[in-house]
């Protein structure tokens with residue numbers, strides 16, 4: 001290598017090594033695995049990160065330092081420290097770390113998910129709390145959820161009745177994914193892109209292609225992400241990102257325009273988020289970038305999380321026939337064999353609600369939540385957390401802490417009949433939706449949809465493992481990633497258990 005290149009590189013390396021040393025000497029940082037120069041602990045982290053961090057917490061304690069390149073990440077793994085992060089130091093730890101791709105997608109935090117805590121965030125969050133996720137709006141969007149859940153039941157029933165499928169198991173995720181997709185596109189964009197024959201229209205295909213392309217772009221350049229001085233070797237594909245953004249905006253604007261014209265014709269706004277945001281644009285001074293960003297945030301945060309939660313719950317129910325039968329007994333007693341479940345019945349189905357909660361305890365779909373970033377120096381567990389560090393709460397580990405939970409690895413929904421534990425951010429032992437300022441705004445919507453999907457799946461069908469597979473052979477390991485899919489998608493046999501006229505979709509047009 002030419003001498004003129006070696007010198008600056010050596011200087012950068014020296015600077016980074018000194019910087020890490022300075023941080024470690026100046027601050028009393030939490031303990032953790034020894035970092036390597038430049039890469040920190042990047043090469044020591046196992047792919048399923050929350051499991052790896054939980055193992056390290058066993059060795060080093062409930063608050064640990066992990067270096068992603070030269071950036072300090074602090075992970076806390078018990079409920080006491082989760083409270084320190086999400087309650088006592090909530091505001092100082094409410095910024096977000098934006099990767100380069102997240103920064104591009106969100107136009108540097110013009111949305112909600114990737115915005116730092118500040119006036120913009122407070123304004124947009126207010127729109128969510130006071131306008132988008134009010135109990136009234138959730139209730140008025142209920143027919144959409146019930147339409148989609150009954151469409152799922154109809155589609156499973158048809159597949160069971162098809163002689164070609166005799167003796168074959170179903171890929172459960174296929175049905176759950178369709179509910180999540182249709183529900184979120186109708187809620188956010190006021191559109192069902194799929195017709196009753198299951199055929200997706202052109203806009204829907206474009207929508208899917210944009211989501212897939214976003215995932216592809218987001219997954220690239222992982223290493224250069226953490227080592228800023230390496231970035232010159234991995235330039236961000238500026239053009240690809242610009243194209244992606246333009247394509248996303250084009251589709252969203254076309255849909256927004258369709259709704260504006262429909263409102264002008266009918267004189268009234270519908271309940272979905274596009275109409276809500278467009279009619280509130282002036283009141284809250286929302287830019288077009290913010291509206292588009294918010295709509296896509298809902299897709300990113302609200303689509304996979306619900307389908308994943310139900311898939312894990314179903315895997316537990318196939319593995320635990322006792323729990324499945326008990327939930328079905330409750331459904332038979334309360335709903336009977338002459339009608340189908342609606343969300344209005346939830347309050348009379350306490351065991352079903354406990355099943356959903358127990359699944360979210362053992363399998364939170366975002367086990368490390370989303371990373372928070374410190375906007376000031378704070379102390380957690382007696383250690384220094386310098387401004388600019390990322391802070392993660394391992395909610396997966398917190399919900400399996402044997403000092404807090406009896407037989408934590410057992411799937412036993414009854415634990416919540418014995419002790420009612422809140423899961424929406426008030427009890428720091430159970431945090432599938434996070435807590436504090438950045439708690440998931442879609443928590444109630446997510447809980448309703450998960451409970452409704454589970455209730456219908458259990459009321460309408462008996463679920464058993466595929467032929468020749470024993471319940472204990474179902475693979476319960478996780479795929480790596482920010483959201484945790486099952487590594488082996490669940491396959492199960494469904495046997496109808498209600499009169500056949502109850503398997504019809506209850507379609508609504510809204």
Ligand code: HEM
Pocket residue numbers: 112113114297298299301302303305306309364365366369370371372432433434435437438439440441442443445446447450
């Ligand atoms: C079972 C379903 C769901 C789970 C387990 C879940 C969980 C979470 C978690 C853990 C966070 C991060 C909290 C933090 O950073 O402290 C989050 C954020 C968020 N969720 Fe959910 N979520 C679910 C469903 C939904 C739905 C259905 C929507 C919307 C339609 C939604 C919208 C959001 C948004 C916009 C954020 C970002 C909030 C912010 O940064 O201030 N989520 N969610």
